[in-house]
Amino acid sequence: MSTQIYHPAAILTAPDPMTLECHEREYIVVEEGIIEGIYRELPASFRHLPVEELEDCLLIPAFSDLHIHASQFTERGTGMDLLLFDWLNEYTFPQEASFQDVGYARKVYPQVIYELLKHGTMHAAFFTTIHYDACDLFWQMLQESGMYALSGKVNMDRNSPDYLCESTADSLRDTERFLQEHPSSEHLRAVLIPRFAPTCSEGLLKGLGELSRKYKAGLHTHLVESWAESAWTKELFPDYQTDGDIYDRLGLLGNGPAVFAHVIFPEERDLEVLKKYDACSVHCPDATVNVTAGIMPLKKLQDQGLKIALGTDIGGGHSPALYTQAARSVQESKIKEFYEGEGDRISFREAFYHATHEGGAVFGVTGQLKKGYRFNALALNGLEDGAVRHTPQELLERFCYLGDDRRIVGRWLDGKKIDPEEIRERISRL
Numbered sequence: 001m002s003t004q005i006y007h008p009a010a011i012l013t014a015p016d017p018m019t020l021e022c023h024e025r026e027y028i029v030v031e032e033g034i035i036e037g038i039y040r041e042l043p044a045s046f047r048h049l050p051v052e053e054l055e056d057c058l059l060i061p062a063f064s065d066l067h068i069h070a071s072q073f074t075e076r077g078t079g080m081d082l083l084l085f086d087w088l089n090e091y092t093f094p095q096e097a098s099f100q101d102v103g104y105a106r107k108v109y110p111q112v113i114y115e116l117l118k119h120g121t122m123h124a125a126f127f128t129t130i131h132y133d134a135c136d137l138f139w140q141m142l143q144e145s146g147m148y149a150l151s152g153k154v155n156m157d158r159n160s161p162d163y164l165c166e167s168t169a170d171s172l173r174d175t176e177r178f179l180q181e182h183p184s185s186e187h188l189r190a191v192l193i194p195r196f197a198p199t200c201s202e203g204l205l206k207g208l209g210e211l212s213r214k215y216k217a218g219l220h221t222h223l224v225e226s227w228a229e230s231a232w233t234k235e236l237f238p239d240y241q242t243d244g245d246i247y248d249r250l251g252l253l254g255n256g257p258a259v260f261a262h263v264i265f266p267e268e269r270d271l272e273v274l275k276k277y278d279a280c281s282v283h284c285p286d287a288t289v290n291v292t293a294g295i296m297p298l299k300k301l302q303d304q305g306l307k308i309a310l311g312t313d314i315g316g317g318h319s320p321a322l323y324t325q326a327a328r329s330v331q332e333s334k335i336k337e338f339y340e341g342e343g344d345r346i347s348f349r350e351a352f353y354h355a356t357h358e359g360g361a362v363f364g365v366t367g368q369l370k371k372g373y374r375f376n377a378l379a380l381n382g383l384e385d386g387a388v389r390h391t392p393q394e395l396l397e398r399f400c401y402l403g404d405d406r407r408i409v410g411r412w413l414d415g416k417k418i419d420p421e422e423i424r425e426r427i428s429r430l
């Protein structure tokens, strides 16, 4: 059996929104990629094994990015002064259309996976495009990289530019083929990705509902991202109450994980659906500001027992570093409270929980450093001032506010140390 033992300055993990557990100078034992235990004193049965000293390092769970458009990666940080519809038409749609050429996907997608791993994200829910071959190539790259991911093929059969629109029949045929040819594994799961309700006809969503049942496929889409989107959806689907009502009644829920990006203006019916299916609502703090959508009522959703994860939402968001979104989430909760009154502010502990555990839970036993969990972990250092001694919790908070990938000095995926550059090289050859 392969066993590794690490002895860091501190192990930090968030088992619930209110707790940031800290184990100072304790040992973590990993067997076959799974955490066997965390010990103050090493049990006798492990004492003969070598220990890797990480005495200057914090050990934390790898991050989970539950909403990122892999296909918008090359436009990150550009066109950010535009409003949503101009940004979509001038940047996003033409960019996504380029993925018709699988050679273009081969250039872009290795960079997406590389940047995520470099910044410590090992679990992610991706949007791609409508193009089968590019989606298939991305899946192969994800598989080779070892990342944990939800991915699939995007659906758009109306209210989209001609050059980025499918017929209903083609969309359903290619989606079924994708589900047939990409069975789920421990690491990867194919999900349905209707872009958002206004770009999908009722017939398409109904067909996707049938595929969801037939192939036990989950769902990843945008939900009540803005007032305008919400009002437009109601106009297009007069027989349904809200976004959530549409996906529920057309059968897209209950057959796999449900991940909804943004959830900024949920109505009662949406909340009912989120609860019924134990869905994950994904807060994307940078994107919500860049596209001027509004701020998720995160605290209120959390207080109702709903699951919250964080997402970079590239290219609506600009940074692939999920940990920056934990900091931004706290900042935006304070702004929301400032303008809207008491009750919206969250603590850093809660934000870190959303960035690790809650997103990781979508992939099974990931997102925590705890017995029985996968050892998907990061070692951080170089965050001290020298003159002042900070607690490990303070150093972790500092990393999320002003750290970067240079502070990540070790990355383990399923217990194995990984090198993002080596992975990029390897997947670029697929």
Ligand SMILES: [Zn+2]
Pocket: 067, 069, 222, 261, 313, 316
């Ligand atoms: Zn998005």
